[in-house]
Amino acid sequence: MLLLLMLSLTLCGGAAEPEAEETAEETPASSAPMGQVEKYVIKGRVVGLNAEEKTAVIEHEEIVGWMSAMTMGFPIRDDADWQKLKVGSQIEGTVFASDDGFYVGEIKVAAGSE
Numbered sequence: 001m002l003l004l005l006m007l008s009l010t011l012c013g014g015a016a017e018p019e020a021e022e023t024a025e026e027t028p029a030s031s032a033p034m035g036q037v038e039k040y041v042i043k044g045r046v047v048g049l050n051a052e053e054k055t056a057v058i059e060h061e062e063i064v065g066w067m068s069a070m071t072m073g074f075p076i077r078d079d080a081d082w083q084k085l086k087v088g089s090q091i092e093g094t095v096f097a098s099d100d101g102f103y104v105g106e107i108k109v110a111a112g113s114e
């Protein structure tokens with residue numbers, strides 16, 4: 001004998017969530033060439049360095065227009081930039097983002113955290 005107990009829970013209250021006012025993202029009418037590079041200001045602290053990959057793990061503040069605050073790895077292309085970095089460095093730089101990926105350049109290390 002088989003006893004099937006079906007418990008159906010419906011948690012749908014039907015109350016519509018207030019819709020967040022969305023600011024429509026306006027894409028410039030096809031005037032942007034492919035492979036366009038976007039630039040964003042990044043501020044944060046270096047919490048890890050991977051010399052093999054030449055990536056820095058940066059605990060970054062919100063990158064306005066791109067992403068919220070988090071800790072993540074960023075490729076560093078410039079040797080001059082790379083040599084400035086130490087774990088613990090407080091940095092400010094520019095994220096260059098394109099269809100090919102992203103990297104951090106134009107790095108400035110805050111005085112006292114070199």
Ligand SMILES: [Cu+2]
Binds near residue numbers: 067068070071
């Ligand atoms: Cu991030």
